Amino acid sequence: MHTAQEWLQKICDLPLPNKVRLMNVCGGHERSISMAGLRKALPSQIDLIPGPGCPVCVCPEQDIYQAIQMALQEDIVLVSFGDMLRVPVNVAKKDIRTLEQAKAAGADVRPVASPQEAVKIARAEPHKTVVFFAAGFETTIAPVAGMIAEGIPANLLLLLSGRLTWPAVSMLLESEQPGFDALIAPGHVSTVMGPEEWSFVVDKHHIPAAIAGFTTESLLAATYSVLRQLIEQRPFLDNCYSQLVRPQGNPVAKRLIQATMDVVDAPWRGIGVIPASGFELNQRYAEHNVRLRFPDFAKQARENAGQMPPGCDCAKVVLGKITPLECRIYGSPCTPRNPVGPCMVSDEGACRIWWSSGLRK
Ligand code: SF4
Known part of the structure; x- marks a missing residue:
């Protein structure tokens, strides 16, 4: 095991090209990179690019709009992971643009830290409808699937905004200007879905890829790996987080997702619909699906929702x-x-x- 300093030295010793762009697709990676000051520490030829790594950021406005409108109804408790409460939408009724503002206007909106909390609230409020607005990538969606498979109260409904990470990377690689030369693949997603999820980057697009954990050392190991692959023109999928990322990922988590959800075409905020990139409750759990139980709200949300606020990039x-x-x-x-x-x-x-x-x- 090398220290961060040793990895940095190994990277500096490489015969680097004039410019090389490495994309990460994980908010945790981006935070570790930024907080450790890796952009300044690495040679200036290396451009570390944050890509689609934030599920809240891509949650479509129509879902947030629907969540706000539902929260404003009598006898509905709206629960969601904390981040989502402050995300503003472009369109507003009565100038309410966030779930936080809906709460200030009297709606019963509660932040939760885990799916189990949503179940607890639904059991404690049997005469109310509890709507769990769940946005997240594979790592967040797996515990939501576990919650559903365990059995949930009849009054707990889901507004699911789950997304898969790889289709967004695939969409970029299929575009005329992908904008990166190598991929630092997300460690947490790979623990669930398996490293194989990223094979297409190498097999189909011949782009170097390495899965990284969240320590500076792991990120630098992955950086070194993809740089070496680029220099030697020998792309392969390297697993630099083998302590937790195992072949085939977590079979139990994958089984739970498959048992409760379908993969569907899904809109990404500001980006558009990406094929086979979203999770939706499957037919078996249709009675818990907010979109099916309240189709008028879903329709209204689709018709009213725009995209990003003016000036927002x-x-x-x-x-x-x-x-x-x-x-x-x-x-x-x-x-x-x-x-x-x-x-x-x-x-x-x-x-x-x-x-x-x-x-x-
Ligand atoms: Fe970032 Fe601009 Fe969007 Fe603000 S408006 S979140 S600065 S991209």
């Missing part, structure tokens, strides 16, 4: 097309205290992470 940031600093309103007026776009709200959003690590225009 979150979609370009999420796809790694620009850095947060290049957004026209980064820092003024968009800050964590006054977030304009979702990337400044979520702990996994690149803008929030860059701001928290002291990066200013």
Whole structure:
């Protein structure tokens, strides 16, 4: 095992090209990179690009709009992971643009830290309908699937905004300008879905890839791996997080997801529909599906929802097309205290992470 200093030295000793762009697709990776100051520590030829790694940032406006409208109904308790409460939507009824504002207007909106908390609330409030607005990537969706498979109360419904990570990377690689030369693949997603999920990057697109954990050492090991692959023109999928990422991933988690959900075409905020990129409850759990139980709300949300707030470049940031600093309103007026776009709200959003690590225009 090398120390971070040793990995840095090994990277500096490589015959690097003039410019090389490495994309990560995990908010946890981006936070570790930013907080450790890796952008400054690495040779200047290396560009570390945050890509689609924030599920809250890509949660479609129509889902947030629907959650807000439902929360404002009598006898509905809306529960969601904390980040989602402050994400603003573009369209508003009575000037309510976030779940937090709906709560201030009297709606019963409660943050939860785990799916089990949603079940507890539903059991404690049997005469109310509890709507669990669950947005997340594979790592968040697996415990939600576990909760459903265990059996949930009849009054607990789900507004599911689950997304798969790899289709967004695939979409970028299929585009004319993917914008990166190698991929640092997400460790947590790979623990669930297996490293094989990323084989297409190498097999189909011949792009180097390495799965990284969340320590500086693991991220630098993956960085070194993909740089070496690039230099030697020998792309392969390297697992630099083998302590936790095993072949085939976590079979129990995958079974639970398959037993409770279907993979569907899904909209990503500001980006559009990406084929086979979303999780939706399967037919067996249709009576718990908010979209099916309240079709009028779903229709209204689809018709009213727009995309990003004016001036917000979150979609370009999420796809790694620009850095947060290049957004026209980064820092003024968009800050964590006054977030304009979702990337400044979520702990996994690149803008929030860059701001928290002291990066200013
Ligand atoms: Fe969106 Fe704000 Fe980031 Fe601009 S600075 S991309 S508005 S979150």
